[in-house]
Amino acid sequence: MGRYDLVRLEEPPFDAAAWATLTDPANPAPKGSQSLPAKLSIGVSKAFRDAHPELVAVFEKVDLPIDTLNKALARMSETRQKPRDAAIAFLRDNPAVWKAWLPAEHAAKVEAGL
Structure with missing residues (x-):
């Protein structure tokens, strides 16, 4: 779309x-x-939830605007982008989206790694 x-x-x-x-x-x-x-949900096993509560806390905050997601998926499809490359492009292009999911110090580390 x-x-x-x-x-x-x-x-x-x-x-x-x-x-x-x-x-x-x-x-x-x-x-x-x-x-x-539509509501996007991220599912994890009980074992994962128990072992990684800090990641579950991030997953609970994930909210992807449908238009932004559709554009990223379309670009990935049209250019035959590998999933890792598409993810990096999404993070570079949409910092306002994903920074809301992370504590500021973690968001800074992600941004520095892009």
């Missing part, structure tokens, strides 16, 4: 009853409704 200049369509606010009509293929009179926003 990030490779196209899309236009957001105006939709009525989310309504559970209207949404039910949209997800029922047998409904003859569907009503418009926005969908609920």
